[in-house]
Amino acid sequence: MSQTGNPMNVYALVHSRILDALEALQAEGTLPAGLDFAHVEVAPPRDAAHGDLASNAALVLAKAAKMKPRDIAQLLANKLTADPDIERVDVAGPGFLNLGFRPAFWQGVVSAILKAGAGYGRADLGFGEPVNVEYVSVNPTGPLHVGHGRGAAFGDALANLLAFTGYAVTREYYVNDAGAQVDTLARSAFLRYREALGEDIGEIPAGLYPGDYLKPVGKALADAHGPSLLNLPEERWLPMVRAAAVTAMLAMIKDDLAALDIRHDIFFSERSLTAGKDEVAETIEELRKKGLVFQGRLEKPKGHDDADWEDREQTLFKSTAFGDDVDRALMKSDGSYTYFAADMAYHHNKLARGFRHLINMFGADHAGYLTRVKAAVAALSDGKVDLDIKVCQLVRLTRAGEPVRMSKRAGAFVTLREVVDEVGRDPVRFMMLYRKNDAPLDFDLAKVLEQSKDNPVFYVQYAHARARSVFRNVRDTFPHLTAEAPEVANADLSLLRDAGEIELIKKLAAFPQVVEGAARAHEPHRLAFYLYDLAAAFHTQWTKGNESPHLRFIQAHDGTLTAARLALIRANAQVLAAGLAIIGVHAPDEMR
C-alpha cells in the first residue's frame, strides 16, 4: 500500500522506502498491524551533522505500536541499511532516524533533473481540478497603485504555482462596474468632457476623481459626441459616459498589468449579475430557502459615530451562523443591493461554473470583509467548496531608505506603472514575493536596482547569468560541450565529488518539495526564498574555484570532468529558471 513516490522528488522517494520498510516489519510480525502512517514524514534535519534526511516515523508510531521509539527506529535502521543508496543510518535523540546517502544517490539527481527538463518539480496535486484565483479586482476608477502591485504579483505567482502542480487554473478579475463609485467616475469623466469642449471647469469638486487620467476619456467623448451630451439630463448621459469611462479605466489597468506580464483569463463584470436575469435575487432566494436570509435589525456599529445611521428592519444574511460577529445587510435603504449581496451572487456564479477551489486576494483594508465572504461560500456550497483568502499587507515605498512622498495632488497615488517604468518588472515581481503576504513590505526603489549581493533580485538573476556564462566560456576550450550536448547530458556524474558540489545538488533536490509545500500552503513567497538559497549555494561553489583552481567548472585538460560539472551547472540554471518562471521573473543569460 506504499505510494510509489515521485521519482523526481527525493523526499517522496525516501518516504516511500521508509513506508516499504515499515510494511516489511509488519509482514514479519515485528510491528503490529493497523498502524496509521499518515504522520510519518521525511525532511532534511536542521543540523546537517544529523545526516541528509531524517524521519520521525518511530516517534509517531511508538504509542500505537506500544513500543519504545528508539526500538522502532532501530528496527527500521536495520532494514534500511540494506538500501544500496544509503550510506549510514543512525538512531538519534528520542528516536529520530537519520539517513546519510551515498554520493551516487545525489549524483543521480542531476541526471534526473536534466532528463525531466522543464518538467522538473512539477507535481500533480490538483488532479486537473479547476481552481479559481481571483486577484487584483481593483475598482475601475483609476490607475493601480503600488499596493495593488503586491496582490497582482502574489496572485499571479500563486496561479502559476497551482498550474505547475496540476490544477486547472482560471485567473479572474472581478470588475466593480456597478454601484456608486463608477457613477462618481462617470460624473468626473463628464466634467473632463466639458473641459475638452473648451469650458473652464476650475477646481475639481470634492467627491469627484481629480486625476489627469480622465482627461483622455473626456476628449474621446468630445470627439465622439461633440456638444450633444451637454443638454441631456444626467440620467440620459450617465450610463453611456459610465460605460466609456469604465472601459477606458479597464484598458489602462490591463495595460499596467501587462507591463508586469500579468494577464487574466476572465474579467467578470459585477453589472452583468443583474443585466439579464437577476442573479443577486436568485442567490438571495436560494439562501432564503435555506433559512439563512431574514428580515431583522442590526445594532448600531461601535467604535465610531455615524450621523447617517438609522435603526431599521432590513434584509440580512445570517453570517453569524458561520462564525461572523454580526449578520450582514443585503439591501440598501434605497432598495438596491449592497456590495456584499452582489459579491455573494458572484461567488454563487463561480460555484455554478464548477470550481471546487476558490482563492481570493485581498488588500489589508479588506481584511474585515473576509469572514462574511467565507460565510457566504460555506452557505452557498453547503461547505463543499474551499475558499482561501490571502490578505496582502501594506507596501511601504522608499528610495534609499527615505519614504517616498505621495503626490500632493489629492487622490494621486504613486502608481504601479510609475514604479514599473522606473525599475522594471523583475524587481517588482520578485520583491513583492520576498515577504510573507501577511507581513508588511518595504520596497526600496534604489535598492532593487543595485547590482550587488544586497539586492536579492540581482543576486538570484546573477546566479543564473553566471551559470549561462560558463557555457559561453567553455566554447574556447571544448566547443562541443554545449548546454544541449549529449556529452553533458550523459556525463560521468560520479566525478562530482566535491562537498560543495554535493551541497548544491542537495539544494536542487529540494526544489520539488519546496514547490509542493508552497502550493499546498498557497505561499509562493517560499519560492523566492528558496531561489535565494540556491543562488547562494551556487555562488559559494563558484568562488571556491578562485582559491582552488581544481574546483573550477572548466578544466581545460579534462573534458570528461568538465562535462560532469557542466551537467551540474545546467541543472542549476534549469532549476533557477523554473523557479523564476513560477514567480514571473526573467532568468537572464547575462546581466550587462
Next chain:
RNA sequence: GGCCCCGUAGCUCAGCGGAUAGAGCACCUGAUUCCUAAUCAGGGGGUCGCAGGUUCAAGUCCUGCCGGGGUCGCCA
C-alpha cells in the same frame, strides 16, 4: 468595545509540530595575475512579547493578557 494581522539577533525578516532557532543588513577580520570579486570565507551577537495549556516533542497548535497596525450597517 468586537473582529483580523503582526511581535524571533542592534535593524529588516525566514522558519512546513521535531533535535543545539537561521539568513541578510550593520560591525570586525580576510580572499582578486583566477570561469564576471557584480562574488565568497570567518567572527561576535537571542528570556522566539508575557503567562498558562495540549503533545513523546511548541518559535510553530489552543486560551488569556501586554504591545503595534488594520477594520467595524446602506464605500467597493
